[in-house]
Amino acid sequence: MSDEQTGSNENPVYQSETRSKTPSILNSSSLSFDVLNGNNARSLKTRYEAKSSCSNSLYGSKATVQTPVTIANPKSTIRTSQRVKKFILNKVFTDTAYADGEYEPKGEIDLTSRTDEDRDTWSGRFDFFLSCLGYAVGLGAVWRFPYLCYKNGGGVFLIPYLIFLFFVGIPLFYLELNIGQFTSQGPILCWKMAPIFKGLGISMNVSSFYFCLYYNMIIAYSLYFLYNSFQSPLPWSKCNFSWSSPNCTDDFGESFVVKCNQPDVYKDDNGLCYNYSGPAGKSPIGWWNVQKRLEFKKPVLPSQDYFNNYILQKTPGLENSGTLVWQLALCLGIAWIIVFLCIFKGIKSSGKVVYFTSLFPYVVLLILGINGWTLPGAGIGIEFYLKPDFNKLLEISVWFDAAVQIFFTMSTSYGGLITLASYNKFNQNTLRDTFVITISNALTAIFAGFVVFSYIGYLADVTQQQVKDVVSSGSGLSFIVFPFAVTQLAGAPFWSVIFFIMMLTLGLDSQFATLETVITSICDGVPRVKKYKKLLIAFLCTIMYLLGLTYCTQGGQYWIEIMDRFSSGWAVLLIGTLECICIGWVYGYKNFQKDISMMIGKSCFDRCLSWYWALSWKLISPILLFGLAIFSIVEYKPLQTDDYVFPEWANWIGHLMTASILSGTVGWVIYMLIDACCINKRSLRTLFKPERDWGPLLFKHKQLAKHLENLKHLHKMESEKKEHHHKVESHVNAVMVA
Numbered sequence: 001m002s003d004e005q006t007g008s009n010e011n012p013v014y015q016s017e018t019r020s021k022t023p024s025i026l027n028s029s030s031l032s033f034d035v036l037n038g039n040n041a042r043s044l045k046t047r048y049e050a051k052s053s054c055s056n057s058l059y060g061s062k063a064t065v066q067t068p069v070t071i072a073n074p075k076s077t078i079r080t081s082q083r084v085k086k087f088i089l090n091k092v093f094t095d096t097a098y099a100d101g102e103y104e105p106k107g108e109i110d111l112t113s114r115t116d117e118d119r120d121t122w123s124g125r126f127d128f129f130l131s132c133l134g135y136a137v138g139l140g141a142v143w144r145f146p147y148l149c150y151k152n153g154g155g156v157f158l159i160p161y162l163i164f165l166f167f168v169g170i171p172l173f174y175l176e177l178n179i180g181q182f183t184s185q186g187p188i189l190c191w192k193m194a195p196i197f198k199g200l201g202i203s204m205n206v207s208s209f210y211f212c213l214y215y216n217m218i219i220a221y222s223l224y225f226l227y228n229s230f231q232s233p234l235p236w237s238k239c240n241f242s243w244s245s246p247n248c249t250d251d252f253g254e255s256f257v258v259k260c261n262q263p264d265v266y267k268d269d270n271g272l273c274y275n276y277s278g279p280a281g282k283s284p285i286g287w288w289n290v291q292k293r294l295e296f297k298k299p300v301l302p303s304q305d306y307f308n309n310y311i312l313q314k315t316p317g318l319e320n321s322g323t324l325v326w327q328l329a330l331c332l333g334i335a336w337i338i339v340f341l342c343i344f345k346g347i348k349s350s351g352k353v354v355y356f357t358s359l360f361p362y363v364v365l366l367i368l369g370i371n372g373w374t375l376p377g378a379g380i381g382i383e384f385y386l387k388p389d390f391n392k393l394l395e396i397s398v399w400f401d402a403a404v405q406i407f408f409t410m411s412t413s414y415g416g417l418i419t420l421a422s423y424n425k426f427n428q429n430t431l432r433d434t435f436v437i438t439i440s441n442a443l444t445a446i447f448a449g450f451v452v453f454s455y456i457g458y459l460a461d462v463t464q465q466q467v468k469d470v471v472s473s474g475s476g477l478s479f480i481v482f483p484f485a486v487t488q489l490a491g492a493p494f495w496s497v498i499f500f501i502m503m504l505t506l507g508l509d510s511q512f513a514t515l516e517t518v519i520t521s522i523c524d525g526v527p528r529v530k531k532y533k534k535l536l537i538a539f540l541c542t543i544m545y546l547l548g549l550t551y552c553t554q555g556g557q558y559w560i561e562i563m564d565r566f567s568s569g570w571a572v573l574l575i576g577t578l579e580c581i582c583i584g585w586v587y588g589y590k591n592f593q594k595d596i597s598m599m600i601g602k603s604c605f606d607r608c609l610s611w612y613w614a615l616s617w618k619l620i621s622p623i624l625l626f627g628l629a630i631f632s633i634v635e636y637k638p639l640q641t642d643d644y645v646f647p648e649w650a651n652w653i654g655h656l657m658t659a660s661i662l663s664g665t666v667g668w669v670i671y672m673l674i675d676a677c678c679i680n681k682r683s684l685r686t687l688f689k690p691e692r693d694w695g696p697l698l699f700k701h702k703q704l705a706k707h708l709e710n711l712k713h714l715h716k717m718e719s720e721k722k723e724h725h726h727k728v729e730s731h732v733n734a735v736m737v738a
Contacts, residue, residue, distance in 0.1 A: 119184060119697065120346050121423050127351035129433060131420050132177075134358035134509025136441040139218055139478075140409040142365075142506060145445040146452040147477045148405055149385060150468075152398045156388030158446065160402035165410075165442050168403065168624060171616035172412040172576055174434040175583055175592075180421030181428055182595050184697035186520035187415035190422070192694040193587040196687040199668025200582070201521065203575050204415030206661045208517045210567040211414065212544055214560050215514065216339065217551040219507040220331040221479060222500050224311055227331075229496035236306035237487035243309040249299035249463075299463060303484035311479075315554045318650050322554025329552040336545045343512055343519075344534050347423050350512045357505040362444070364502035365451055371489065372454035381457020384467040385449055396631050403628050408568055409441055413576040416513040419520045426701050429600050431609075452477075455485040462488065478503065515540065558646070565639055566654035570629040571661040577625040578665065584618035586688050592617075594707045 122128045149157045183190040187201035228235055239248035308314045315322045343350045372378055392398050407413055421430070453467075459481065460467045470481070486495040519537060523530050550559055583592050593610065600606075639646040639654065676682050690710045696702050705711055 119423070120348065121425060122351055123348060124351060127347070127354070128420060128424055128428065129437070130354040130358040131347075131351060131509075131513060132417065132433065132437050133440060134354045134506075135416055135420065135513035136409060136411050136437055137358070137361070137444045137506070138409070138411075138510030139215075139503065139507050140405070140510075141441070141445040142361075142448045142452070142478055142503065144408060145405060146449050148401050149449055149453075150456075150477065152395075152401060153389035153392040154384050155386040156390060156392045157398060157402060159388065159393065160399045161405060162442070164403050164406045164624070165438065167616055167620045168576070169406040169410045169412065169442075170434060170438045171613060171621050172579065173410055173417060173438050174430065174613070175579060175617065176412060176417040177421040177430040177434060178592070178596050178599070179583075180418035181424045181426065181430055182599060182696060183694075184422050184424075184426070186422055186524045187418045187517065188521040189524045190418055191582065192691040193591075194582050194688050195691055196669055196672050197578060197582040197586070197665075198672075199665035200575060200578055201415065202664025202668060203571075203661050204413065204418075204664075205518055205521050206664055207567060207572060207575070208414050208416065208514045209544075210563060210657065210661075212511065212514050212518065213548050214551060214563040214567075215507065215511055216335050216544070217328075217332060217548060217556070217560060219335045219504060219511065220328060220552075221311065222503040222507060223331045223334055224327060225479065225483065226497065226500040226504065229493055229500060232493050234483070234487050234492050234496055235310075236303040236483055237492065239302050239305065244302065244305045245300055245309070247298060247300040248302055248305045250302050298469070299465075301459075301463075301480060301484045303487075304480045306483070307479045312557050313554045314557055317644060318555050318558040318646060320555060321550075321558075324549065325552055325554060325556075328556070329549060332548055332552055333545060336541045336548075338508065339511055339515060340537060340541045342508065343516060344537050346533065347516070350516065354509060354512070357509050360505050361502045364498050365444075365448060368495070368499065369447070369451040369454070371495075372451055372458065372485075375454065375458040377457040377459075377461025378454035379457065380460055381453035381455070381467055382450060384457070385453035396628075396635050400628055400632050400635075403573060403625070404568055407572050407576065409445055410438060411510070411513070413572050413579065414514065415517040415521070419517040420513055422520065426696065426698070427599055430596070431600060431603075431606055452481065455481055458488070459485060558641075558650070561641055562639065562646070562650060562654050563657070566657045567661070569658060570632040571658045573625045573629040573632070574662065575665070577622045577629065580617050580622040580625070584614075584622070587690070589614050589617060591707070595705075598704060598707070 122131075149155070179190050180186075183192075187204045188198075189201070191198040191200055238250045311328075313322070313325050342353045373382075411417060421428075424430075456467055456470050459470045463470065482499055483496065486492050486499065489495055515537075518540065519533070522536065523533065529536055550556060583589065593613070597606075638648070638651050672687050673684075676684055676687060690708070692710050694710050695705050695708050702711055702714060
């Protein structure tokens with residue numbers, strides 16, 4: 001089509017020699033439109049420069065050069081006009097809205113700079129749920145909870161455990177899930193609602209780091225036992241002179257206790273049975289009294305000697321750590337390789353692994369339970385598990401162990417829940433997830449107790465002992481009771497293999513989330529390392545493996561006891577206390593409820609629970625946790641396991657470990673006070689008010705947070721942007737009509 005033909009159909013509609021008083025994109029010298037009409041073929045030509053004078057014209061810049069804008073013949077179809085209008089509004093105006101940065105107030109934080117941040121999210125529907133469930137239901141359910149019941153008098157431990165579950169565990173679990181999901185950030189950056197509390201994230205990461213170090217050693221033990229389970233008979237089914245102790249007993253039949261009812265047999269009051277041989281004297285032929293025999297020489301299970309003397313090659317004390325056990329070092333290395341392979345792609349890979357690692361333990365526990373409940377003596381063990389000794393409730397140690405166990409199994413105040421929730425979709429139903437996961441966790445721990453104590457009762461029946469005397473207390477309960485119990489079953493290797501696979505999967509779930517907490521915090525704090533995330537994960541796994549070689553020495557079990565005692569004690573209770581104070585009193589319960597309602601809405605059920613959350617976060621939880629922390633300090637006793645008392649210097653190492661956890665919180669408070677008083681010289685009130693970028697991570701969610709005072713200026717900017725957009729749209733409509 002020629003220019004002459006085209007010109008005959010063109011109609012200049014707007015041209016000005018002076019500066020336009022109307023904020024119109026039609027004043028731009030960098031934009032021209034030519035709409036060609038003919039045979040249903042139309043084209044749109046645009047020129048757009050990087051430094052857009054279009055946006056300058058919109059906001060009153062001194063652009064003096066105007067170019068006529070031509071619009072196609074008014075007889076063109078409405079569809080063509082709509083396309084032009086859509087192009088102007090969506091392609092030009094939207095793209096240049098903040099191109100020049102002229103309308104961003106000086107000194108403001110650019111809250112739109114992270115709108116397109118590529119943060120991973122859970123890819124599957126149940127990835128988050130199963131990851132949280134696996135994180136909470138870890139080895140503590142099978143290893144630590146039955147041990148604490150065993151230690152604290154059986155079923156009485158369930159009373160303080162359930163109390164702390166409903167008044168501490170569930171409220172803190174719900175609190176952390178919502179903080180992580182609302183901010184879409186890990187524990188390092190999620191506390192911006194009260195800047196002085198940001199040190200909590202540091203403390204959580206230090207605690208998680210310690211947890212990763214020794215927890216993977218428990219996984220290494222499971223790997224070692226799993227490898228040795230592919231033998232028949234199992235190597236710990238009988239005493240072996242190469243590793244067994246003098247008290248090792250593998251035969252609890254007639255030779256263990258004799259009837260002593262034959263003629264010419266003499267019974268003495270000490271429980272021994274003698275063969276009477278006249279004036280020549282008497283010769284002992286065995287024991288007739290079980291209790292006397294146990295008092296004189298308590299039998300040791302072969303599995304206990306196997307674990308202590310063969311697996312650990314345990315020294316008499318921490319003073320002599322001995323040499324490195326290369327088999328344990330190898331198993332620990334394999335454990336870290338497994339962890340790396342499962343999480344090196346982030347939650348995309350670990351979120352799929354948990355479908356197996358979270359559900360398989362329930363299948364194994366059910367199989368073991370059905371088998372254990374049919375064994376002779378199982379009822380005795382379960383009765384001991386359920387029958388409470390109410391005198392134990394007067395001991396502060398029982399309540400303290402229950403509170404710490406809630407933190408250990410629910411995994412609150414370690415930062416893992418915040419991390420997992422930070423990868424959620426913004427409207428994930430955290431209320432439903434909280435109750436399902438926490439109650440499932442508690443029921444799993446209680447159910448595991450029924451399984452464990454059925455086998456303890458069976459061993460008590462086999463060894464003719466009382467339940468409380470079956471096995472020495474300690475973290476090796478799952479590596480002593482179950483391994484020997486399965487030796488008494490048909491197909492012992494099969495039962496042993498599935499049990500230790502279950503132990504392996506239970507440990508891996510918790511290890512994934514704990515290590516992910518440290519990784520997420522580093523990536524959030526130093527965003528540049530995200531492009532090297534796989535190298536970061538490999539580096540952390542290598543460093544933790546090297547540090548964990550301490551636990552592979554012959555005295556490594558003692559170091560694990562120190563880590564277990566001092567990395568999850570009263571320091572974690574104080575962290576939980578400060579979390580409640582931060583949300584309940586400083587940021588405000590009502591503000592936090594508005595944040596939650598913005599994500600999941602406000603159901604009738606949630607309204608009914610509002611008093612429960614308010615009382616828990618503001619009063620019950622912080623008071624209980626702080627009181628227990630103080631009592632545990634006052635009632636402190638040096639670390640001791642069985643008959644071994646740890647040296648004083650070992651306790652001081654533990655105290656330094658606790659101090660290092662709290663140093664993150666305390667150190668940050670000191671830093672903020674110095675910064676406010678001496679460096680930036682600002683009011684101390686600012687330390688307790690939300691930072692300017694507090695709120696959801698994504699810009700589209702920030703726009704919904706109308707209740708946040710710190711984002712009011714952002715909402716004002718957005719309203720001004722919409723107003724200008726509306727004016728331009730109106731002007732374009734007017735031009736189209738003309």
